[in-house]
Amino acid sequence: MKKVYVIGIGAGDPSDLTLRAIEAMRAVDVFFFMDKDGAGKENLIAFRQEVLTRAVPEASYRSVHATSPERPKDGRDYEKGIDWWRGERRRIFREMLSELGPEETGGFLIIGDPALYDGTTQILHELAAEGFEIDFEVVTGITSLQTLAARHRIPLNRIGEEITVTTARLLAETEPEKISNTLVMLDGRATFLHFKETDLYIYWGAYLGMEEEILIAGPLKEKADEIAETIETSRARQGWIMDAYLLRRP
Ligand SMILES: C[S@@+](CC[C@H](N)C(=O)[O-])C[C@H]1O[C@@H](n2cnc3c(N)ncnc32)[C@H](O)[C@@H]1O
Known part of the structure; x- marks a missing residue:
């Protein structure tokens, strides 16, 4: 066969x-x-x-x-x-x-x-x-989410927490209070901006593992605009972008 x-x-x-x-x-x-x-x-x-x-x-x-x-x-x-x-x-x-x-x-x-x-x-x-x-x-291979966690030197969950893995399309339909520890893929359009006024933290990475890799982390209120701008400028410079991120309650 x-x-x-x-x-x-x-x-x-x-x-x-x-x-x-x-x-x-x-x-x-x-x-x-x-x-x-x-x-x-x-x-x-x-x-x-x-x-x-x-x-x-x-x-x-x-x-x-x-x-x-x-x-x-x-x-x-x-x-x-x-x-x-x-x-x-x-x-x-x-x-x-x-x-x-x-x-x-x-x-x-x-x-x-x-x-x-x-x-x-x-x-x-x-x-x-x-x-x-x-x-x-x-x-098996090492996923982009494992690479994201390794680069930010964080665990994907803290003690006893659950982890949700989702897409940007589904994230856009999620109530902010339902997000506690959520990994987001298939975005590239800064969907996290919907949650800019919350207390969430973001650990964001683009081109993970590649020469162009970019990492940004911090309170979403402070970092959302910077990341959204980075997405636009990187896409304009490279012609494409692939990003993944973790949204987490403090
Ligand atoms: C079709 S999915 C494939 C996921 C892949 N099988 C994995 O294990 O990571 C594509 C999405 O994975 C994420 N992704 C894959 N490689 C990436 C990388 N090098 N940097 C950032 N995100 C990546 C992005 O969210 C992208 O939109």
């Missing part, structure tokens, strides 16, 4: 690769890349290439690239749109995986860890449920 590794490669620094990730990469005959068009695409491709150069310097693999279909926006016919999108992603995966010989091993390189806001394992499960013969294994 065809074998595929889904390999977490860390958020942005190739030194965060695990030994298991390197071993898995060395066993791969064909790497599959499915990227969204848009800002940041080139940077993510460059990061993965750097990881590959470090882990498999002899470059003894083939690469197959595909463009990810755009996820439908909220609105009329949203559910129909999502069905189409999921089907399209399965079709593209089938097509890519057909490049794999019966005894060969494939690999997907996932930013951070495959368990956090990444659809690869879900698509592979859907294909398996449709009868597509594939054996796959997940190799």
Whole structure:
């Protein structure tokens, strides 16, 4: 049966690769890349290439690239749109995986860890449920949230606290009093500004693990505008931004 590794490669620094990730990469005959068009695409491709150069310097693999279909926006016919999108992603995966010989091993390189806001394992499960013969294994990676905590030298929770991980879209609908220890991903639009008048603290990071890394922390009241401005100037300078943050009660 065809074998595929889904390999977490860390958020942005190739030194965060695990030994298991390197071993898995060395066993791969064909790497599959499915990227969204848009800002940041080139940077993510460059990061993965750097990881590959470090882990498999002899470059003894083939690469197959595909463009990810755009996820439908909220609105009329949203559910129909999502069905189409999921089907399209399965079709593209089938097509890519057909490049794999019966005894060969494939690999997907996932930013951070495959368990956090990444659809690869879900698509592979859907294909398996449709009868597509594939054996796959997940190799964990260091997530952007772990990197955020390490850079700010904080634990993600203090004693006995719960942690919520959410998206900027969901955060925007959250009542301020419901936020006690909330990690926010998929933003880039300074959604924390909604909570500027609260007593929350923010631990913010952009381009984590990369050369351009930026860290800012402090009371949200004092830091919100500075971070929002940093997001705008960085996006203008780099052409893209990827950020994550923790909002926490003092
Ligand atoms: C599609 S999710 C993927 C998360 C990834 N699987 C992980 O384990 O971190 C993309 C989001 O992760 C966060 N992220 C990933 N890499 C990052 C980085 N190097 N710096 C800051 N945020 C990052 C951002 O919130 C970004 O919008």
